[in-house]
Amino acid sequence: MSGNMNLTLKIWRQANAQAKGELKEYKMTGVSPDMSFLEMLDVLNEQLVEKKEEPVVFDHDCREGICGACSLVINGRPHGPVRRVTTCQLHMRKFKDGDTIYIEPYRAKAFPVIKDLMVDRKAYDRIQAAGGFISVNTSGNPTDANSILIKKENADRAFAAASCIGCGACAAACPNASAMLFVSAKVSQFALLPQGRVEATRRVKNMVAQMDHEGFGNCSNTGACEVECPKGVSLENIARMNREYLAASFVPES
Amino acid sequence: MSNILDAKIPAGPLSKKWDNYKEHVRLVNPANKRKIDILVVGTGLAGGSAAASLAELGYNVKAFFYQDSARRAHSIAAQGGINANKNYTNDGDSTYRLFYDTIKGGDYRSREANVYRLAQVSGHIIDQCVAQGVPFARDYGGQLDNRSFGGAQVSRTFYAAGQTGQQLLLGCYSAFQRQVGKGKITPYDRHEMLDLVVVDGKARGIIVRNMVTGEIERYSGHAVVLATGGYGNVFFLSTNAMGSNGSAAWATFKRGAYFANPCFTQIHPTCIPVTGDHQSKLTLMSESLRNDGRIWVPKKKEDAEAIQQGKKKPTEIPDEDRDFYLERRYPAFGNLVPRDVASRAAKERCDAGYGVNSTGKAVYLDFKYAIQRYGGIEAHQKGLENPTEQQIYDLGKKVVEEKYGNLFQMYEMITDDDPYVTPMMIYPAVHYTMGGIWVDYELMTTIKGCYALGECNFSDHGANRLGASALMQGLADGYYVLPNTISNYLADEIHTGPIPTTLPEFDAVEKDVKARIEKLMSIKGTKSVDSFSKRLGNIMWNKVGMGRTKQSLTEAIEEIRALRAEFWKDLFVPGEAHALNPELEKAGRVADFMELGQLMAMDALSREDSCGGHFREEHQTEDGEAKRDDENFSYVSAWQWVGDSIDNAVLHKEPLVYEETKVQQRSYK
Numbered sequence: 052m053s054g055n056m057n058l059t060l061k062i063w064r065q066a067n068a069q070a071k072g073e074l075k076e077y078k079m080t081g082v083s084p085d086m087s088f089l090e091m092l093d094v095l096n097e098q099l100v101e102k103k104e105e106p107v108v109f110d111h112d113c114r115e116g117i118c119g120a121c122s123l124v125i126n127g128r129p130h131g132p133v134r135r136v137t138t139c140q141l142h143m144r145k146f147k148d149g150d151t152i153y154i155e156p157y158r159a160k161a162f163p164v165i166k167d168l169m170v171d172r173k174a175y176d177r178i179q180a181a182g183g184f185i186s187v188n189t190s191g192n193p194t195d196a197n198s199i200l201i202k203k204e205n206a207d208r209a210f211a212a213a214s215c216i217g218c219g220a221c222a223a224a225c226p227n228a229s230a231m232l233f234v235s236a237k238v239s240q241f242a243l244l245p246q247g248r249v250e251a252t253r254r255v256k257n258m259v260a261q262m263d264h265e266g267f268g269n270c271s272n273t274g275a276c277e278v279e280c281p282k283g284v285s286l287e288n289i290a291r292m293n294r295e296y297l298a299a300s301f302v303p304e305s
Numbered sequence: 306m307s308n309i310l311d312a313k314i315p316a317g318p319l320s321k322k323w324d325n326y327k328e329h330v331r332l333v334n335p336a337n338k339r340k341i342d343i344l345v346v347g348t349g350l351a352g353g354s355a356a357a358s359l360a361e362l363g364y365n366v367k368a369f370f371y372q373d374s375a376r377r378a379h380s381i382a383a384q385g386g387i388n389a390n391k392n393y394t395n396d397g398d399s400t401y402r403l404f405y406d407t408i409k410g411g412d413y414r415s416r417e418a419n420v421y422r423l424a425q426v427s428g429h430i431i432d433q434c435v436a437q438g439v440p441f442a443r444d445y446g447g448q449l450d451n452r453s454f455g456g457a458q459v460s461r462t463f464y465a466a467g468q469t470g471q472q473l474l475l476g477c478y479s480a481f482q483r484q485v486g487k488g489k490i491t492p493y494d495r496h497e498m499l500d501l502v503v504v505d506g507k508a509r510g511i512i513v514r515n516m517v518t519g520e521i522e523r524y525s526g527h528a529v530v531l532a533t534g535g536y537g538n539v540f541f542l543s544t545n546a547m548g549s550n551g552s553a554a555w556a557t558f559k560r561g562a563y564f565a566n567p568c569f570t571q572i573h574p575t576c577i578p579v580t581g582d583h584q585s586k587l588t589l590m591s592e593s594l595r596n597d598g599r600i601w602v603p604k605k606k607e608d609a610e611a612i613q614q615g616k617k618k619p620t621e622i623p624d625e626d627r628d629f630y631l632e633r634r635y636p637a638f639g640n641l642v643p644r645d646v647a648s649r650a651a652k653e654r655c656d657a658g659y660g661v662n663s664t665g666k667a668v669y670l671d672f673k674y675a676i677q678r679y680g681g682i683e684a685h686q687k688g689l690e691n692p693t694e695q696q697i698y699d700l701g702k703k704v705v706e707e708k709y710g711n712l713f714q715m716y717e718m719i720t721d722d723d724p725y726v727t728p729m730m731i732y733p734a735v736h737y738t739m740g741g742i743w744v745d746y747e748l749m750t751t752i753k754g755c756y757a758l759g760e761c762n763f764s765d766h767g768a769n770r771l772g773a774s775a776l777m778q779g780l781a782d783g784y785y786v787l788p789n790t791i792s793n794y795l796a797d798e799i800h801t802g803p804i805p806t807t808l809p810e811f812d813a814v815e816k817d818v819k820a821r822i823e824k825l826m827s828i829k830g831t832k833s834v835d836s837f838s839k840r841l842g843n844i845m846w847n848k849v850g851m852g853r854t855k856q857s858l859t860e861a862i863e864e865i866r867a868l869r870a871e872f873w874k875d876l877f878v879p880g881e882a883h884a885l886n887p888e889l890e891k892a893g894r895v896a897d898f899m900e901l902g903q904l905m906a907m908d909a910l911s912r913e914d915s916c917g918g919h920f921r922e923e924h925q926t927e928d929g930e931a932k933r934d935d936e937n938f939s940y941v942s943a944w945q946w947v948g949d950s951i952d953n954a955v956l957h958k959e960p961l962v963y964e965e966t967k968v969q970q971r972s973y974k
Binding site: 067083085086087089090091093094097099100101103104105106108110111112113114115116117118119120135136140141142144165166169171172173175176179180181183184185186187188189190191193194195196197199200201202203206207209210213214216217240241244246247 | 354377449478517584879
């Protein structure tokens with residue numbers, strides 16, 4: 052089904068990490084409002100391939116809003132104009148016929164561009180490796196799951212924090228390119244659970260140290276991260292992480 | 306039975322096999338584990354949990370994945386839940402019952418011993434995940450909550466809202482990253498396995514493409530573990546991720562691993578219907594919705610037609626004119642029949658002209674009744690006397706929102722329709738492949754030292770997988786099965802020492818890989834990869850899909866052959882081989898699907914009966930159910946690659962022996 056929307060796209064093209072990039076203009080006709088944003092880019096790419104040109108490179112995978120692979124800054128906003136929606140779940144009916152749409156990669160020092168709209172977000176993996184876990188090996192003789200009782204409210208809060216998809220929108224939205232929302236979501240998930248309390252001190256110190264090391268900026272409470280987070284991860288997590296971090300700083304190194 | 310298909314099932318009664326096995330398996334001591342390298346391909350639930358567990362044991366693990374992070378594999382998209390035999394609900398669950406439901410759900414085409422083990426370790430998985438901090442849903446007493454899934458009459462499904470796969474995978478990923486931090490796992494992101502290196506009959510390494518630079522790289526290890534998921538994208542439209550592919554498994558097949566039951570494909574009943582040609586994938590609506598949603602189509606054809614033409618709304622059809630066809634046909638299981646049964650029933654109604662949507666290819670999944678029921682309960686608990694309809698609706702909506710909120714939001718995003726008000730429209734879509742690489746009880750393929758885990762193998766789900774069992778199997782294989790079985794093989798490898806990647810076998814395989822890439826790049830034809838992928842998908846859906854006949858399958862084989870020839874003559878891949886090139890990545894995957902699709906059709910053609918997701922229209926009972934022929938088809942089909950074309954593939958058979966279960970016609974009535 053083809054549609055009736057005509058659009059002008061201004062897309063960031065950059066051959067590789069070292070190359071200088073620029074915005075290039077593409078005209079799209081017959082866009083269907085039922086297409087997802089990425090399906091619209093698929094159509095553009097098919098047209099480019101037909102013209103023997105190189106298609107636009109972007110990260111994407113599940114297209115169900117959960118894997119966190121898709122990114123993009125659309126008209127200046129990570130994941131585009133609709134709140135609580137990833138780029139892959141954004142549909143063209145949210146745009147108007149005749150619109151000009153600017154599509155750029157995430158901009159943050161710790162997320163270098165690989166090509167076009169694709170960036171390197173491995174910094175998040177390294178932060179996770181620094182402490183984003185509970186130190187428990189796979190046990191052949193684990194304790195029964197219901198032997199740990201967890202207050203429903205805490206379980207629900209931990210879940211809300213754990214619903215972070217690691218997409219990087221928080222850092223991309225932040226004027227300081229701070230990763231605090233991402234890091235605090237992980238710190239909070241574990242801090243709220245009795246299993247995670249055991250090494251809470253170590254965890255928050257190590258994760259924050261790695262975050263600083265990666266070149267992310269500081270949090271200055273602008274709140275842009277919460278607004279742009281496609282999963283609605285709350286700023287309350289940053290407050291909790293600050294408390295955890297402050298408390299940890301009074302505990303001597305073990 | 307040819308000797309190579311010895312499943313190596315341990316002796317003894319079914320319930321003791323796994324314990325007996327573990328008590329007698331050969332071990333590798335901690336000092337020797339440090340001398341052994343294991344390559345794990347794929348970091349979904351199976352690969353991620355295997356990599357983490359093996360590293361914890363002390364092996365050196367290298368993990369390869371095509372995504373940019375180990376947290377993104379498509380296990381993450383699993384919504385509804387994970388089964389376990391905990392019996393926290395006191396509704397009669399047990400290891401045996403989970404085992405039995407899985408065997409029956411698979412329509413008696415899976416291996417008893419493997420499935421029993423799966424049921425045995427299922428409870429441990431929940432324990433382990435809770436220890437890792439996975440935030441499962443809980444009740445106010447602080448204990449874990451359960452819900453029901455299809456094919457079972459007990460509530461044994463653990464969940465985290467509609468994001469269970471995400472939470473389990475992130476738990477697994479945190480264990481994985483912990484080992485990365487310790488230097489026991491080396492991650493290779495944006496690396497795609499293109500081939501397997503076999504030296505003296507043993508898997509010794511892999512050839513991968515660095516997807517950022519385009520370089521072809523070699524890695525060696527004492528064992529190779531494939532956990533690369535399923536091949537549903539052979540249909541082009543499926544609920545799989547865009548990058549999900551069968552290429553690592555296919556390359557392994559071509560190097561000597563047998564491919565089992567390729568035609569067993571799961572078509573999931575509750576997906577958002579197709580809207581247009583631009584569609585790139587299909588989105589699942591969790592099976593858990595069938596706990597509370599009722600599926601219906603209009604009873605009267607004129608109503609269905611009016612809806613198709615946009616002249617009537619579903620809310621205008623009174624209850625007595627609605628055909629709740631699953632409840633009508635299967636009173637015992639109702640809306641919770643297994644997936645294959647629910648999908649076929651939807652197709653039957655739509656084919657008969659009762660479908661809704663402008664295409665007539667959709668049925669309703671309606672939450673009106675659940676909202677009323679929950680609203681009533683809430684009103685009672687709050688002590689509201691004579692609550693208004695609106696009050697009941699508001700209270701009920703809140704309960705439904707808490708249970709399925711993210712799914713409803715996703716539905717609204719995609720369709721622009723509010724499912725709290727108008728019933729959801731759903732239609733079956735390709736979701737999971739039960740078939741996969743043949744493995745024995747130890748999860749070893751027919752190539753020594755090469756293992757296959759999770760959806761990538763064939764072993765546990767027979768001809769139809771039950772809901773919430775994929776997560777269970779992936780984690781069972783990775784956390785509990787492989788870490789116990791792999792030492793039986795590696796015990797012989799402690800003196801091998803590091804394996805050089807300069808061996809002539811590495812040279813030879815790398816040469817093949819480079820030659821194929823060169824060939825793909827040099828065709829310089831006129832058609833894009835996606836155009837071929839869509840055409841292949843159409844053939845597969847129409848002729849190797851929900852209903853198959855001898856004629857449709859014969860035609861499919863011919864059409865795929867012709868399409869494959871055209872692909873290799875007229876494909877155009879832009880860009881360069883030695884650089885980041887997503888079109889080239891897709892081209893390699895589609896090239897493999899062009900062969901795999903044909904094998905699926907060949908397998909379906911060879912099975913002259915119907916079972917689970919494999920429905921041969923010639924073989925059905927009078928009331929349209931799958932009609933098995935156990936006398937002739939109670940076996941695992943295991944295909945061997947011979948020569949240089951899929952046309953030459955040879956079928957071997959592993960007979961299925963049922964000692965514990967009474968094999969009977971599956972009934973959900």
